[in-house]
Amino acid sequence: MLNQALLAAAKPIPQAPEIAGSGYILMDFNSGKILAEKNADKKVEPASITKLMTAYLVDKALQAGDISLTDEVTISEKAWRMKGSKMFVEVGKQVSVDELIKGMIIQSGNDATVALAEHVAGTEQAFAEYMNHQAALLGMSNSQFTNSTGWPDNDHYSTARDIAILSQAIIRDYPESYRLYSEKEYTFNEIRQFNRNRLLWRDDSVDGLKTGHTEAAGYCLASSAEKDNMRLISVVLGTRSDKARTQNSQTLLNYGFRFYESSRLYQAKQSLKNAKVWYGEQDEVSLGVAKDIFVTIARGRYKDLDAAVEIDPKISAPVALGQELGKLVVKLDNEVIITEPLVAMQSINDGGIVKKAMDSIKILFE
Numbered sequence: 001m002l003n004q005a006l007l008a009a010a011k012p013i014p015q016a017p018e019i020a021g022s023g024y025i026l027m028d029f030n031s032g033k034i035l036a037e038k039n040a041d042k043k044v045e046p047a048s049i050t051k052l053m054t055a056y057l058v059d060k061a062l063q064a065g066d067i068s069l070t071d072e073v074t075i076s077e078k079a080w081r082m083k084g085s086k087m088f089v090e091v092g093k094q095v096s097v098d099e100l101i102k103g104m105i106i107q108s109g110n111d112a113t114v115a116l117a118e119h120v121a122g123t124e125q126a127f128a129e130y131m132n133h134q135a136a137l138l139g140m141s142n143s144q145f146t147n148s149t150g151w152p153d154n155d156h157y158s159t160a161r162d163i164a165i166l167s168q169a170i171i172r173d174y175p176e177s178y179r180l181y182s183e184k185e186y187t188f189n190e191i192r193q194f195n196r197n198r199l200l201w202r203d204d205s206v207d208g209l210k211t212g213h214t215e216a217a218g219y220c221l222a223s224s225a226e227k228d229n230m231r232l233i234s235v236v237l238g239t240r241s242d243k244a245r246t247q248n249s250q251t252l253l254n255y256g257f258r259f260y261e262s263s264r265l266y267q268a269k270q271s272l273k274n275a276k277v278w279y280g281e282q283d284e285v286s287l288g289v290a291k292d293i294f295v296t297i298a299r300g301r302y303k304d305l306d307a308a309v310e311i312d313p314k315i316s317a318p319v320a321l322g323q324e325l326g327k328l329v330v331k332l333d334n335e336v337i338i339t340e341p342l343v344a345m346q347s348i349n350d351g352g353i354v355k356k357a358m359d360s361i362k363i364l365f366e
Helices: 004-008 045-062 077-081 097-105 110-121 125-137 160-173 173-183 242-259 352-365
Strands: 023-028 035-036 072-074 095-096 187-190 191-194 206-214 218-227 230-239 258-264 272-278 282-286 293-298 305-311 322-331 335-344
Touching: 023 242, 035 095, 045 097, 045 110, 045 125, 045 160, 045 173, 045 206, 045 218, 072 110, 072 125, 095 305, 097 110, 097 173, 097 293, 110 125, 125 160, 125 293, 160 173, 160 187, 160 206, 160 218, 160 230, 173 191, 173 206, 206 242, 230 258, 230 305, 242 258, 272 305, 272 322, 282 322, 293 335, 305 335
Parallel strands: none
Antiparallel strands: 023 035, 023 230, 072 095, 187 191, 206 218, 218 230, 258 293, 272 282, 282 335, 305 322, 322 335
16 A cells, blocks of 8 residues: 555546547657647548658658758649648749748648659659658657648548657757757738747747648647657647647646646766676676756656666677666656666677686676
8 A cells, every 4th residue: 555645645637628529539749658648540631740751751851861951943833732721832933942841831831832843753743652661660640741731631641649750850860950840920022921820929938839720620739849858749730720729738737737747857878777698708787867857747746756677687799789688667656657778888708718607606606
């Protein structure tokens, strides 16, 4: 039975607020912990939130050197004829990749998005194949894309969970590019347009990501905010109005920041424990974790965490760098909340015949 003093100190977390819409999710960026969800795996039209995947692949192409920000893209008739939100590019004219990215992210221009897709893959259809391949790589198991913009199509769908995974990848993999998502306006061809994410004006902690709207999809918003070194990602789908998606997203973010805290427990490649090694050139190996370990728990409970390391009983050389040799276990109220492999921080070579013989004798007396 848990200590009564501990129970008294542990304030319960209120139930997540009820959010109207087809589905929603609230996720901690660093730990990936889901703080609230409803119909998070329901397949729905993502509308212009689709452009997050297009933006991810454009950043990937830039990083690989396949394209550059200064590339001049000739606007095709298909891109120019796109309906819905526009950047207002002109057919046959050349526009830089840098300008098109701003037109896609800030202005949500369907014309700019198609132009970028064609520049990366040759055709929008080929680009959609890239989108589906990347979705699989990211673990977006309930998404399928047929176009780069989110234009309505029965075979084009995603989920709140998958969009949260994609949002996390954008912020994690391309932090420099992510800064663009907080821009409130952009002017092209003397046409000034504003970012449709109204949270950017309401909450200084919000710095992205993307809105979406079609008649079938309703009003959608993927948003992210950071306070006190804690970043949250909220995805709200299928609401009835722009005001509703904004307010509902704000409600979810407020809930997460009010009742949870996120901390980095251990840093990647930080030595946590030395372990005995038999038959090696060295007698000990340093053990740590391969990646940063974050925990997201109820506010005020950090001091109640209990961490322990479990090391393999007999470690013999040779030992490879990164080899799993145990595990880190973190508990809260006797419940395991994190299990992470402990890996070798360096390699240990075989100690040779003499060392093996000496260690064999030592083992007899262990």
